[in-house]
Amino acid sequence: PSSGNITIDPLKIVAEELKFLNKNIRQLLGSGHPILDTVAKYYTQSEGKHVRPLLVLLMSRATAFAAKQPRPDTPNLSDTNIDMPISSPTVLYDNNPDQTSPSSPLTETPKEARYAFPDDATILPSQRRLAEITELIHTASLLHDDVIDHSTTRRSAPSANTAFGNKMAVLAGDFMLGRASVALARLRDPEVVELLATVIANLVEGEFMQLKNTASDEKYPAWSEQTITYYLQKTYLKSASLISKSCRAAALLGQCAPSVVEAAYSYGKNLGLAFQLVDDMLDYTVSGSELGKPAGADLELGLATAPLLFAWRSRPELGQLVGRKFSGEGDVERAREIVIQSDGLEQTRALAQEYADKAIASISFFPAGEAKDGLEEMCVKVMKRRK
C-alpha cells in the first residue's frame, strides 16, 4: 500500500509488458473476414482498464522469486511455440472451399506477426500470453453481456451490439473465445487449459444464477442468510473465477510451489469478490458518464445486488419488489430510495474491504518487492475506484 509519500503505481510496474498487450491481442483476433475482423477488434480500440492482465503480470513477477516446484509433465516451452501464426493475414475462403483452418502451424510466421514482448526474463512469454488470454475471455464476456443487458454504451463509446447489432456482437464474442482457446492450447499446459476452460463455463453459470435471484423462484421471497450466500456464489462465478483462476494459472506457469499457487488463487478470489462488490456499489453511487457505461442499470435489469440485499434485511418490504424484479410502476425508484436510506451501501463497502484485506493477507509471505507492492496497491485501488 502507498505509505508515506512513496506512491506505487501498479500500471508502471508492468508497463513494458502492457505496452504490447493490445498489439498482441489484435494479432490474435485477426480474421480474413474484414467485418468479423472489425467487430472482434472493436473493444480493443477503446481504453479498457486491463485489470485482469495487469493482475496476471503482477502475479507473475511477484512469484518469480518465490518457492518453486517444477511440474514434471509440463514442457518448459520457448517462445517459438507462442510465435506460431494463429490468424492468416490473407483473405480467407478466397476461391478455396477446402480452406477450413486459417493457418497451419507449419507455415512460416511472417515477421510483422511475430509475438512482441520486451526483453525481460522475470515474466515468461507464456505468462504474458496468459495475460492476453484473460483479456480476450473478459472482452468476449462483455460482448455477450451487453447483448443480454441491452447496454448501449461500453468504455465511453457505443457498445458493440449498438454499433454492429446483436448477431455480430454475439458471433464476435464466440470468435474471441475460439481464438483465446487456440492461444491457450498453444501453452501446452493441460492444467492451465483446464483452469481457463472452467472459467468460461463459470461465467455462464454465474450469468444464469443472476437470471434468477434465488435458487427457488418465489413471488414473495423472504430475506435469509441464504440470500447473501447465493449472491456471493454468483459473484464468484461471474467475476472472481476469472481473476482467481488466472492468478493461479500464472503461478503454475511459473512452476511455483503448491503453497504459492494456493496463495495466488486466494489473492485473486478475494480481490475478485471485492472488485464486484464495489462494482455493484458504484452502480448506485456514480453517474453513467463517469462510469462510461449505464449507471443504475442493475435495478432496471431486475437485479438485486449486494446493496439491496443488505438493505432488504432491515426493510422486508423489498421482498415483494425483488419477487417481481422491480417491474411494477415506480418499483425501481422506490427500491433505490430504500437502498440509499439504508446502510446497504455501507455494508457492501465493509464486506468488500474485508475481502480486500484477505487478498493482501494471502500473499503476505511473498518475497518483498515492487510487484508484491503492486498487488497490495491493487487492493487499495479497488476500494477507491470510481469507474
Ligand code: FPP
Ligand atoms: C459484466 O457484468 C459481465 C460479466 C462479468 C460476465 C458476463 C458473462 C456472460 C454474458 C456469459 C457468457 C460469457 C462467455 C465468455 C461465454 P455486469 O453486466 O454486471 O457489468 P457491466 O455493468 O460492466 O455491464
Ligand code: MG
Ligand atoms: Mg452488463
Ligand code: MG
Ligand atoms: Mg450483466
